[in-house]
Amino acid sequence: MAASISSPPRGGFLLPAMAASFCAGIVAATHLMRLRDRERLRKAASRTQKNLMRSSRFGIDVAKFIPYRFQKKQKVVVLGAGSFGTSMAFVSQTAGNETIIYMRDPKQCEAINRQGRNPKYLTDHSLRIEGADNQIRGICTLEDLEKELTPGVVIIHALPCQLTPPWFAEHKDIIPRDALICCTCKGLYLETNQLMSHAILDALDRVDQPLAFLSGPSFAEEIMRGFPTTLVVASDSSFHAVRVQQLMSNFRTVRVFVSDDPIGVQLGGALKNPLAVGAGMISGLGFGTNTLSAMVTRASHGKCPRSCVSFLHSAANSVFSLTRKIETIQS
Numbered sequence: 001m002a003a004s005i006s007s008p009p010r011g012g013f014l015l016p017a018m019a020a021s022f023c024a025g026i027v028a029a030t031h032l033m034r035l036r037d038r039e040r041l042r043k044a045a046s047r048t049q050k051n052l053m054r055s056s057r058f059g060i061d062v063a064k065f066i067p068y069r070f071q072k073k074q075k076v077v078v079l080g081a082g083s084f085g086t087s088m089a090f091v092s093q094t095a096g097n098e099t100i101i102y103m104r105d106p107k108q109c110e111a112i113n114r115q116g117r118n119p120k121y122l123t124d125h126s127l128r129i130e131g132a133d134n135q136i137r138g139i140c141t142l143e144d145l146e147k148e149l150t151p152g153v154v155i156i157h158a159l160p161c162q163l164t165p166p167w168f169a170e171h172k173d174i175i176p177r178d179a180l181i182c183c184t185c186k187g188l189y190l191e192t193n194q195l196m197s198h199a200i201l202d203a204l205d206r207v208d209q210p211l212a213f214l215s216g217p218s219f220a221e222e223i224m225r226g227f228p229t230t231l232v233v234a235s236d237s238s239f240h241a242v243r244v245q246q247l248m249s250n251f252r253t254v255r256v257f258v259s260d261d262p263i264g265v266q267l268g269g270a271l272k273n274p275l276a277v278g279a280g281m282i283s284g285l286g287f288g289t290n291t292l293s294a295m296v297t298r299a300s301h302g303k304c305p306r307s308c309v310s311f312l313h314s315a316a317n318s319v320f321s322l323t324r325k326i327e328t329i330q331s
């Protein structure tokens with residue numbers, strides 16, 4: 001018995017060798033996938049540029065695009081230092097861009113610049129990027145914002161949805177006409193029942209401002225925690241969509257995919273939220289996969305509004321009856 005314990009198991013070196021080669025295989029495969037993705041992005045970008053060049057033959061002016069063509073380290077200005085603005089600035093900086101984040105509160109700005117931490121949102125997460133030449137820079141005055149909004153800049157807009165058109169109307173004079181505005185809010189502007197894409201153009205009183213829409217599925221907190229995340233960016237112009245894709249894919253945790261359907265992305269990003277709220281309530285009430293699947297299945301049968309409303313209604317009723325029960329027990 002003792003001999004059988006002390007003697008190495010049969011094929012003792014085989015298992016570690018297999019495990020080592022398995023791990024090496026995974027590392028090599030991951031590395032190859034990264035290379036392949038970089039190559040795909042490069043090809044997509046160069047295809048887009050070629051198409052733009054071709055389009056110039058038909059009298060479309062492409063010269064204005066040339067200065068910003070896919071250089072690394074572009075300037076990205078993030079508007080809003082809430083949860084999502086903070087996470088977008090972090091992603092942009094990890095992707096190697098010069099990243100500036102605009103907020104109104106001077107104390108918040110000072111903390112970001114001095115301590116590399118947002119004191120109000122996602123406070124547990126450091127915004128310092130290891131090994132980066134520069135770090136995220138906070139600014140808090142409109143004068144500084146105007147200085148940073150240089151021609152060709154990319155603006156990642158992360159202000160609340162219903163404030164967005166009024167904000168652009170008020171500040172349109174400092175937004176360069178060729179700035180690419182990449183908007184993270186989706187859905188309708190309730191004042192006019194317009195999609196953001198239309199409401200922003202009306203607010204700026206321009207028809208040709210470059211626009212893109214960035215959507216998840218993504219939560220700011222999970223981006224900061226380094227969970228693998230995919231985003232989608234949609235624009236009427238594939239050039240601008242690919243530009244955001246290149247800027248915001250950090251090849252570590254965040255990968256951005258391109259879509260040519262800005263309306264679909266804006267609507268999809270907003271319409272999924274009743275389901276998301278319903279899913280949260282289902283989980284909060286302690287129900288399981290059956291209940292969640294029931295809601296998702298009914299929604300996929302074209303019953304989205306009705307099933308969402310009735311689910312939310314019954315979930316809310318459950319919450320209220322639960323609250324009543326707790327109150328009764330407590331009294």
Ligand SMILES: NC(=O)C1=CN([C@@H]2O[C@H](COP(=O)(O)OP(=O)(O)OC[C@H]3O[C@@H](n4cnc5c(N)ncnc54)[C@H](O)[C@@H]3O)[C@@H](O)[C@H]2O)C=CC1
Nearest residue numbers: 080081082083084085104158159160161184185218219220
């Ligand atoms: N939190 C998330 O995981 C995600 C959020 N989004 C979108 O991002 C946008 C922002 O959402 P959150 O960051 O979660 O909201 P939030 O409430 O955390 O942040 C909004 C920020 O905007 C600031 N703000 C408001 N008015 C301002 C003004 N006039 N000038 C400067 N700053 C101003 C507020 O002070 C706040 O810091 C929303 O449109 C949301 O739909 C999109 C995807 C995910």
Ligand SMILES: O=C(CO)COP(=O)(O)O
Nearest residue numbers: 214215216217218219269
């Ligand atoms: O709506 C969201 C939170 O406000 C998140 O939406 P996306 O994940 O589609 O961007």
